Amino acid sequence: MARLHVAVGVILDDRQRVLVARRAAHRHQGGRWEFPGGKVEPGETVVQALCRELEEELAISPTRTSPMMRIEHDYPDRRVSLDVHRVSAWRGEPRGLEGQPLAWLRATELARRPFPQANLPIIRRLALPPFLIITEPLAPGDLAGLARRLQSLAVPARGAWLQLRLPDWDDRAYGRALALAIRTLGPRGVDVTANRSPAVARRAGGHALHLNARALMACEARPEGFVRVGASCHSPEELARAEALGLDYALLSPVAATASHPRQVPLGWERFRDWLGRVDLPVYALGGLGPEALELAWAHGAHGVAGIRGFWPPRGSPP
Ligand SMILES: Nc1nc2c([nH]c(=O)n2[C@H]2C[C@H](O)[C@@H](COP(=O)(O)OP(=O)(O)OP(=O)(O)O)O2)c(=O)[nH]1
């Protein structure tokens, strides 16, 4: 059975809601929800096919797209290869030209609708927010200072999560900081990942774990008991290790020059794209980047942007 090549669009608005449509009952995978798109015709590029399909199905013309992932899936009656692209800007107002119902959903709402089986990796990937904010250096044990900084955090409309990175803090103080961060940010919809040993993270109630590159390379297996585990990477070997361990994401740095790691040579965007293209893993761009770099990062294959300085309000500014 030949594999059907399908262009799929993850259409995202500026609050990171995704446009989905319900497939008509009589079609393959009928009645289920889908990300709009369709078959790539002979002679078309994937992006050309996507633009044509979105014109035909929704009356919109994409003006900005970026590659997101590729999925091979075998249904009992059909084999498909989904070439998934983000659509982050378009002309026109989406309408269901084929009578199909449409809905704009947040990532957390996608899991509650029936989608074709092949779409599950897309839904899992969308659950990772596009911004990963890393804590700034803070005097060891200064919990009150941390509380003030967490309060001051302006969460980007597209969504973010936080990596609690306090390398100078001892385990005890770190555990208290982690519990504080989870308590403060959880109600604001911001998950917190612990950059510490699994034992300390677990004891403080952490459910996500971040490994630095040294911890990653020392790891024999994915640490157990966390819903999300990721790692900091600086080379293709480290990325390959993160993929082999079945981690959920990686950070790749430094893309540009940074104040926090002045001696590291920046990768630049071309090498960044080349390296992340060798693994099947969502990768955040890190190093000298702020939230404004998201479209550029997407254009180079990144899942999102991670950073320190570009995300926090200046110290001493009113909360
Ligand atoms: N468009 C789309 N297709 C998907 C998704 N997930 C998934 O398994 N598929 C499968 C279902 C179909 O077998 C195939 C897409 O074909 P399609 O029926 O949408 O193709 P098309 O728009 O060109 O439609 P048509 O001309 O055949 O009516 O890929 C998805 O999220 N979006």
Ligand SMILES: [Mg+2]
């Ligand atoms: Mg279609």
